[in-house]
Amino acid sequence: MTKRYWQKDIETISRRSLEDLQVKRLRSVFSRLYRTVPNFQSKCRESGVKPSDIESLKDIVKIPFTTSEDLRGGYPDGLLAVSRDKAVRLHTSSGTTGKPKALFFTKKDINQSADLIARCLTMTGTGSGDVLQNMMTYGLFTGAMVMHYGAEKVGALVIPAGPGSTERQVALMKDFGTTAVHILPSYALYIATFMARHGMDPRKDLSLKRAYMGAEPYSEKTRQKIESIYGIDVYNCYGLTEMNGPGVAFDCMERSGLHLWEDQFILEIIDPATGQQLPDGEQGELVLTTLCREAMPIMRYRTRDITRVKPGKCPCGRTHRRISRILGRTDDMFIIRGVNIFPQQIENVLMGIRGVAQNYQIVLESLDDITIRVEIASDMFDGNIERLLAIKKEIIEKVRSSVLVRPDVELLEPGTLPVADGKAKRVIDERTL
Amino acid sequence: MEKVQQLSIFAENRPGRLEKITRVLGENGINILATAIVSTNGFGVIKFMVDKCDLALAKLREAGFTVSLSEVLAIEMKDKPGGLHDVVQILSEKGVNIENASVYVAESRKRAYLLVEVKDIEKAKQQLKNSGLTFLGAKQQAPA
Secondary structure: OOOOOOOOOHHHOOHHHHHHHHHHHHHHHHHHHHHHHHOOOOOHHHHOOOOOOOHHHHHHHHHOOOOOOHHHHHHHOOOOOOOOOHEEEEEOOOOOOOOOOOEEEEEHHHHHHHHHHHHHHHHOOOOOOOOEEOOOOOOHHHHHHHHHHHHHHHHOEEEEEOOOOHHHHHHHHHHHHHOOEEEOHHHHHHHHHHHHOOOOOOHHHOOOEEEEEEEEOOOOOHHHHHHHHHHOOHHHEEHHHHHEEEEEEEEEOOOOOOOOOOOOOOEEEEEEOOOOEEEOOEEEEEEEEOOOOOOOOOOOEOOOEEEOOEEOOOOOOOOOOOOOOOOOEEOEEEEOOOOEHHHHHHHHHOOOOEEEEEEEEEEEEOOHHHEEEHHHHHHHHOOOOOHHHHHHHHHHHHHHHHHHOOOEEEEEEEOOOOOOOOOOOOOOEEOOO | OOEEEEEEEEEEEOOOOOHHHHHHHHHOOOOOEEEEEEEEEOOOEEEEEEEEEEHHHHHHHHHOOEEEEEEEEEEEOOOOOOOHHHHHHHHHHHOOOOOOEEEEEEOOOEEEEEEEOOOOOOHHHHOOOOOOOOOOOHHHHHHO
């Protein structure tokens, strides 16, 4: 029988023991950070909080938030909590503006993050005998490296393919019988298009069983589309460089929410406007605190990712709470005619319409108008222009009923929009306000 | 009644699209027999009857175009005044509705064909069985 748990005791720990462990770890990491990082200590002094104030989990709200600006401000090593020679790896998280965020990891940190991935892979059926093709970017970005170490840990054969070179990716998958891929959703869609164009069928020509996807927001409909094109199971993977990279939260086989490893992170959902904690079930910004990290512990990090905690127990037996798929980024939301819209809402509509391909863009030209540029699916094209006009009309009507704004729609030839070795850029804001 | 096939290519309305399509056909030695362009605001569908359908389909797909191949009726017309009218009159009498049409001139001033797209080709074939019309076949579409 295949192994179900990587670290059964901790994965199925009782809520009570888990919370005791969290308090113990929080107190310890907070006081260490307070002692060793002067920047942090002065910030805490301003907020009037000191280590002895933290007695229960509820007291976490006394600790000030850490923002990405704080991490940039600490660049290169102002937030390091160990001496620099204890760190064995450096990752950075790219900023679109200004300085990057630098993250250091000790040997223990590397090992812990690999263990979290090992939990995730084991819980989704990947282990010895599997071939995992890792198509994320190796390098300063955490995505590929952290997955790589964890996959080796469970005994899978890892192909460190990195992204791009689609022809070679397909050849590797075929020649080595790849059973699992770690890949960006937009790139998975691109490979499918590529294979179709070259007369290949992913269901017949590959041995894939599952895909791990994260790093860019994508909708449930996109997941279903990828699952049906490839004939595989797609598991959501959530992580961010500031919190080790992938493996912070992960779908189990139930795929009804991502278990967030609460022995290593404290999870809060807050109202992004007020900073107040929200109860389980309510949608808000995810805030994370590292409990076990040595080199760079981070308190109450504002991830800017919008999600909610799914209440209730998971049949898989794991007690760590689940979050829903990332519903959007606080930065990605845009406002048209006074309506708050996340790109994922539009994506969800598009992916449910037959005849629409995977790639789309949302162009904002004014405060009132939104243009959706979408590629048509080449296998649906039968030469009939009325059919195309009907698809266009269907998009307009379904988007309007979903987000309450009537869009303009441009149908494009497949392959027109830029893709996607990296993150696809979905919203083009041309407004000059 | 033999099969005559037509390529349909989806194209955005922007400069250079038709030029790129005709280049692919030209470079691969594919001869265009008839052309029609159906266009709307933003995009259009370009229709070609060519001599090497399968090759054209493969090469255009390779070049990244969205292409489909469909069957059309190719009805012989006399190249004389009233030639088109005679054919259309029969189609109308038999209840065949024309979705799209173009003309293939096989021999200038001698032989021409009306290429007709219909919704249901099998039904149209039945309707035109004893109409007296003459149809072009696949052999005549292929290069000599």
